[in-house]
Amino acid sequence: MKKMKVLSLIIGLSLVLTMAACGNGGGDADTDTPSGDGPIKVGIINNPPSESGYRAANVKDFETVFTEANGYDASTYYSINNDEQLDAAKQFITDGVDYLLLSAASTDGWDGVLNDAKEAGVKVILFDRMVNADEGLYEAAVVSDMAQEGETAVTWLKGQSLATYDVVHIQGVMGSDAQKGRTGALDAEFASGAMTKIVQQTGNWSADEAKAIVESVINSGKTFNVVYAENDDMAKGAVAALDAAGITHGVGKDVVIMGFDCNKWALKELLAGNWNYDGQCSPFQATVIDGMIKQLQAGETLPEKKVISEEKGFDATTITQEDIDTYGLGD
Amino acid sequence: MNKRFTATTRALAHSQLLIPLLAFFLLIVFNLIRDPSFFSVALVKNNLGNMVLSGNLISIIDNASELALLAIGMTLVTAASKGQDISVGAAATIAGSVFINVLRANDMSLPMILFAFLASCVVAMLFGAFNGTLVALFKIQPMIATLILYTAGRDIAYWINGGASPDLTDKTLTNYFGTFFPGIPIPTPILLVCVCLIIMALILKFTNLGLYAQAVGINENAARLNGIDPVRIKLLVFIILGICVALAGSVNVCRMGSLNHKTALLDIEMDAILAVAIGGNALIGGKFSMVGSVMGAYIIRALQTTLYAMEVSSDAIKAYKAVVIIAIVLIGSPVVKKYASLLFSKLRKNTAVVQTGDL
The missing domain is CATH 3.40.50.2300 (Response regulator)
Structure with a gap:
């Protein structure tokens, strides 16, 4: 019994320490508000390109827009598993990204993480799919109808x-x-x-x-x-x-x-x-999101929260x- | 006359093929009552100008081809390894991607199609050997061993395809193998299954493979003591399954001249195992019947086609399929079989009494 207590204490402590360590890194990024100088840190959470031809085109679109040459420091996480996506989102928030771009594997279960993002000052933009969460928790959504x-x-x-x-x-x-x-x-x-x-x-x-x-x-x-x-x-x-x-x-x-x-x-x-x-x-949402981020960076407000991709027949x-x-x- | 009749019925009652035959019979009767023209077959001119056979019966047998090919290999694996390979669907997409990518990289010709098939065969046999090694050498449960490839297989196919679903530009020649050869009214996949069955029957007749596979499946130690190497037999059956997998993958690619690693042959591993079970084969290894498994494959397809013809709603189609399959599997279960044979022998005694009474 006593042994178990000591063990759990050690585990608990180590957890707190690692979290604190992560938190430090994030804390730095949080304090300086995103400004024009230095690349904009973007965390992208998407489904893996192997999901479909649509997704492959979608991933490629984001890869071509969110580049260093375009002023972005982007990292991407792919998963079709909602839980893994949630973990990745938490990680991005602690890493102190400026923007979190999200195509959720499943529409439910995102409230908590989006709240965390809001508290940490991370702006969330949904793409491709909506999530079941309060509108106030994200800046914008670029989706297909x-x-x-x-x-x-x-x-x-x-x-x-x-x-x-x-x-x-x-x-x-x-x-x-x-x-x-x-x-x-x-x-x-x-x-x-x-x-x-x-x-x-x-x-x-x-x-x-x-x-x-x-x-x-x-x-x-x-x-x-x-x-x-x-x-x-x-x-x-x-x-x-x-x-x-x-x-x-x-x-x-x-x-x-x-x-x-x-x-x-x-x-x-x-x-x-x-x-x-x-x-x-249309899998091509990156350019629209790029425009939105540029607007937000310039301190403007977005004209509309939900943008429907223009889709042809x-x-x-x-x-x-x-x-x-x-x-x-x-x- | 009467004696011979009872002898045949008794042989049938004990035969492995009783359940698949019964299921077949019920499906046929059901469909004939529902729509007498259900099984009618007509000769029509297709859009390429060839006269071809068309009808539900042709659809069923044609669309079951990949499943039948996989069931043939799965039967041997089940017999020898006392387990099933659940990676056949994923492995078939890998084989299919090898096949289609070889074709895309080269000029299309009949020898090139043969070469592409051989290439996919080699790859599928290697994956079969991989599964076989895990099962035979490392003695891992087949279902667990093949879970690895089941999980990773479709992503490997995606990787081989270079991140797209490939589509052949010139489909004329591959169409011969996926649909019809000009001048032959029977779909080529059906013929391929027949050829495969004949070759398999010859192998089983003229080699000891079938006997050895059964021996290993029934009692591995006894087999070893009698000079049969279980490791070699198990490895061999998985490699043979690899050939079946390559055939299934290539045929599937030939049908449409394209491959979608996400949807191609999805869940077919489960249907293949089911086909083996419906065929009256014990899933714990030992005695097997190749014909039974192929019949199982046709029953599964016939069921699907029946449900389409009945216009069962999209939401419910899987539930309907499940109900029928539960019924078939239950009828084939040892407990029901025992009761049935008890009932059968009682009936026979009664008739015997009646007959002696007549005398």
């Missing part, structure tokens, strides 16, 4: 003035932000009766599953003239099923193909006229090679 992506796509589809809209709807992983946003607009059309839901099924973002779903629709003898896939991979899978069954697709053909994410290979399909529409989910009839080079993700 997934629901808007769905709206844009459905508005485009309505603009095609097809005689009927018989839609095969292939959803992403159920419950993910992208799925909910991109499903919402189309569900509203199904509910109003403007479009007919032939089949609605989750393809879990996978090309193979999407192919199997569309095969099943074809084999059941149902006819349809629109495939609305919530990402490019699933649109590709759907097209593979159509190809095998001898159903034509693309500009001026039997079935309209719609995808999301704007991978380069997908936009090439658009340019070739094999697909009809691809909706963008590409039409196969109007897309150019230049669009592919500018907006296409991956290689």
Whole structure:
């Protein structure tokens, strides 16, 4: 019993010491308010680039903007694990960064850390995703509006003035932000009766599953003239099923193909006229955040707290090679 | 006549294949009642102008190809090592990335596809040997040993791909292997599974591999005393699984001419283990049936296709699948089997009494 007490005392002491040591380093940074001279210290917390083509482009975007040449001293931490992200955020705060840029793995559980950041004078800017926390805890948020992506796509589809809209709807992983946003607009059309839901099924973002779903629709003898896939991979899978069954697709053909994410290979399909529409989910937030930080550094206030990234929808009839080079993700 | 019939039924009742056959039968009957045209197969002209077979039956067997290939290898591993390899999905994405990157770096041609496949084979066999070494030499539980590659595999694939999901520019030739060869109406993956099964059957017939794997799985010490080296056999089955993994990964890449390391063959390791279990194989090693495992793979795919055809809602599809699988596994469990055979012998006695009574 006594031994345990001594041991816990030692552990406790060593913990306090290390914390104090870390705190010292942070304390120095806290005292001098961020000024124009010296690089701006930025801590970036993101998901790992291996998560998706979107994330790879997102990470690259931040790497090209937050450079030493641009006046930043940036360090980045990648994890898809919220707890690890929280630890990294704490570490960044004790390291005394001026700004904390955050794309949270999960939307919950950030209140405490964001409070710590506020107390330490660290300005937090959210990007890509919102978190469930009080608005006062962060300076700004630069995010995608997934629901808007769905709206844009459905508005485009309505603009095609097809005689009927018989839609095969292939959803992403159920419950993910992208799925909910991109499903919402189309569900509203199904509910109003403007479009007919032939089949609605989750393809879990996978090309193979999407192919199997569309095969099943074809084999059941149902006819349809629109495939609305919530990402490019699933649109590709759907097209593979159509190809095998001898159903034509693309500009001026039997079935309209719609995808999301704007991978380069997908936009090439658009340019070739094999697909009809691809909706963008912009991973390019770094430039906007860079502008915000420059404004804050100059003592200005930001005009709006939540900035929605401008996101386009590409039409196969109007897309150019230049669009592919500018907006296409991956290689 | 009657005697022969009871003899066959008795043989069937004791056969490993009873459960998969029963599951198959139920799925078929269910679908025929639901929609009599469910299994109809038609010859249609695809967008490349070839006449090809199309229908749910073709879809099921075609889409089960990767799973069937993995189940073949998994059966041997299960028999010999008394455990399962849970890294096959991740390893298949590694094999697939090797395959697609070799193709991207070189001019496309049929020999180059063969070369790319051989390259992916070598890599997958090396990873198989890695798993095999941990299991055979270091005597680590297979599931724990393969957990390493299960965790790291998809990131290794990502690293091989250089941080993107690669897409082939010229897909004409790879399409032959992923979809149809011109002039052949059967999907190529189905043919590849057949070839693989035939080769496996020949190996099992003309070598001692099957017998040795069973012997090691049943009693390692007894096998050693009889001159079989358990380490070598276990290592060998993991390397053979590596070949299956390379085939599955390459076929998957050929289907669409691209690879997404995050979603390709996701969770297929669990389905592969399930296929082995549904096939009536004991997951604790020993006796095995390759055909049973492949049937298990087709049952899993048939179930998926049935659920799609029933238009089960997206939120609930996994729950439905789980319910059916619980039912199949329960029917195949030793306790239920024992009761069933008890009931069966009672019935037989009763009929015997009736027959003698007739005389």
